[in-house]
Amino acid sequence: MVQDRLDATTLSDADVIAASSDDPDLFRLIVSRYGEAVLKYAARRVGAQDARDVASEVFLRGFRLRNRYEGLRETCLPWLYRIARNVVGEWLKKANRSDEIALVLHSSVGFEDEVLDRVIAASVIPELRRALALLSEQDRETLLLFALDGLTYSEVAASLGIPPGTVGSRLTRARNEVRAQVPDLEHKASLLVISLPEGKEEDRG
Amino acid sequence: MAEDRHPVDELLRALAGDPQVDPADLAHIQGRIDAAIKTEKKVRQRRRPRTRVLMWAAAVAAVIVGTSVILQTARVSPAAATLEEIARAAEATDPLTITDAEFLYTRSETQARSVVPKAGLGDVPYERDSLVYLLSSTRETWFGSDGTVQIRTTVHDASFLTDEDEAAYYAAGLDQQDNLATTETLTVSDPGREEWPTDPGQLDQTIRTRMAEDRGLPETVEYLAVALNIIREVYITPELRAATLRLIANLDGLNHEPTDSEIDPAAFHIDYTDQGILSRFTFRIDGQGYLRFEERLNLEADTRFGVPAHTPTFRAEYTRPTIAGSLQTP
Numbered sequence: 001m002v003q004d005r006l007d008a009t010t011l012s013d014a015d016v017i018a019a020s021s022d023d024p025d026l027f028r029l030i031v032s033r034y035g036e037a038v039l040k041y042a043a044r045r046v047g048a049q050d051a052r053d054v055a056s057e058v059f060l061r062g063f064r065l066r067n068r069y070e071g072l073r074e075t076c077l078p079w080l081y082r083i084a085r086n087v088v089g090e091w092l093k094k095a096n097r098s099d100e101i102a103l104v105l106h107s108s109v110g111f112e113d114e115v116l117d118r119v120i121a122a123s124v125i126p127e128l129r130r131a132l133a134l135l136s137e138q139d140r141e142t143l144l145l146f147a148l149d150g151l152t153y154s155e156v157a158a159s160l161g162i163p164p165g166t167v168g169s170r171l172t173r174a175r176n177e178v179r180a181q182v183p184d185l186e187h188k189a190s191l192l193v194i195s196l197p198e199g200k201e202e203d204r205g
Numbered sequence: 206m207a208e209d210r211h212p213v214d215e216l217l218r219a220l221a222g223d224p225q226v227d228p229a230d231l232a233h234i235q236g237r238i239d240a241a242i243k244t245e246k247k248v249r250q251r252r253r254p255r256t257r258v259l260m261w262a263a264a265v266a267a268v269i270v271g272t273s274v275i276l277q278t279a280r281v282s283p284a285a286a287t288l289e290e291i292a293r294a295a296e297a298t299d300p301l302t303i304t305d306a307e308f309l310y311t312r313s314e315t316q317a318r319s320v321v322p323k324a325g326l327g328d329v330p331y332e333r334d335s336l337v338y339l340l341s342s343t344r345e346t347w348f349g350s351d352g353t354v355q356i357r358t359t360v361h362d363a364s365f366l367t368d369e370d371e372a373a374y375y376a377a378g379l380d381q382q383d384n385l386a387t388t389e390t391l392t393v394s395d396p397g398r399e400e401w402p403t404d405p406g407q408l409d410q411t412i413r414t415r416m417a418e419d420r421g422l423p424e425t426v427e428y429l430a431v432a433l434n435i436i437r438e439v440y441i442t443p444e445l446r447a448a449t450l451r452l453i454a455n456l457d458g459l460n461h462e463p464t465d466s467e468i469d470p471a472a473f474h475i476d477y478t479d480q481g482i483l484s485r486f487t488f489r490i491d492g493q494g495y496l497r498f499e500e501r502l503n504l505e506a507d508t509r510f511g512v513p514a515h516t517p518t519f520r521a522e523y524t525r526p527t528i529a530g531s532l533q534t535p
Binding site for chain 2: 038039086
């Protein structure tokens with residue numbers, strides 16, 4: 001059995017999930033692989049204080065639903081994010097915040113020492129939040145999954161259950177609408193991202 | 206496909222930041238999953254002895270009839286398999302959500318048996334020790350997004366086993382006590398919805414703590430009564446509905462009644478003895494896991510009250526919850 005577990009670490013997510021149907025212990029691997037990503041997703045949506053509870057519920061639901069897994073073979077992260085969206089939605093509803101956008105924005109992350117950055121961030125956050133609120137839910141989710149959560153086009157498509165080609169069009173529309181709502185967006189973005197930790201700008205694709 | 210960078214993305218990333226992950230949070234999640242794994246293993250172990258007996262019996266039967274077909278079908282009872290199928294469908298169902306201007310609306314048509322001792326009839330002459338009748342009512346419920354609940358109950362009429370019973374009922378003024386042909390509306394502000402766990406082990410334990418212990422009914426019946434209460438005319442998540450159905454599926458003595466449609470709604474029953482009278486508890490669950498019907502009746506004549514066999518003690522039909530735009534009957 002120990003040998004089986006060691007071998008399981010090389011399996012794709014889909015294979016691990018399928019095998020966990022008979023050997024539930026294997027699902028621990030999924031938590032090891034994506035615990036951090038789901039915690040970060042939750043922290044960005046509901047804040048650090050409640051992220052642990054939300055992330056726990058995501059994995060518990062994933063565990064219960066694993067026999068019906070039909071996600072991507074290599075990564076189940078889009079599937080976990082899909083579950084996470086539902087959990088976050090219920091969390092907002094429970095907190096009587098259903099009308100809010102689940103997104104935590106900070107004016108003091110990554111550039112604590114820069115007074116100017118904090119001022120810019122503080123001024124742009126309401127504009128950005130308003131712009132995001134004007135997007136359709138589908139466009140907003142597409143943008144956030146790609147820009148914040150690091151999913152590729154095909155992973156965003158898998159998470160939202162849409163064709164990959166649709167991701168591109170939604171992304172373009174969402175970006176254009178946000179840009180139209182936030183004056184001088186490029187300039188503000190360029191000022192803020194300078195202070196970000198190294199590696200943050202790493203490209204994907 | 207070019208997955209390009211964009212100033213909007215950069216602005217979002219800058220303001221959302223890169224949340225730090227506390228190793229203790231990861232350990233907490235792993236702990237929750239470990240607990241769920243442990244519970245699942247326990248449930249499997251509990252099932253195993255029964256499965257082994259069934260498989261042993263099936264193996265013997267297979268030798269006798271020279272076929273292994275029974276081996277494949279003996280592993281899970283039809284009732285458990287059907288409820289598992291429904292539980293999966295329930296889980297896949299989008300939760301019903303309501304806006305501030307909407308209500309979740311449910312409606313039930315009920316017949317409940319009433320038993321009034323002779324002393325309760327006052328001076329009205331009556332031969333039997335107790336008067337038995339069925340009271341019909343309709344209950345409508347509106348759940349608001351703020352937690353308030355409006356319940357409107359209309360008592361329709363009473364039905365009787367004999368003309369003598371009916372005459373005694375009206376002569377004793379029981380129709381006034383029962384509020385026949387009247388409607389009452391009650392609004393409860395923020396009643397504090399009951400929080401049920403969705404973890405199977407915890408839910409099982411919570412159900413057991415709510416079971417009545419003084420009615421002399423078998424444990425399976427008391428368990429079923431509490432479990433159905435969770436999914437009856439209430440506003441719950443698909444996950445809780447599914448978890449409850451899975452626990453019901455584990456009940457000993459649960460039978461599946463084939464219907465025209467295998468799933469929508471599927472009928473189940475448990476037979477039991479209530480004060481020496483063979484009785485049946487039937488319920489039907491639709492394809493999305495909603496309780497649509499339940500009935501408790503005596504399969505044998507109940508000589509204590511002169512009640513013939515197959516007379517219901519309780520019978521109710523439920524609509525599937527819908528979203529209503531006002532506090533009026535849709």
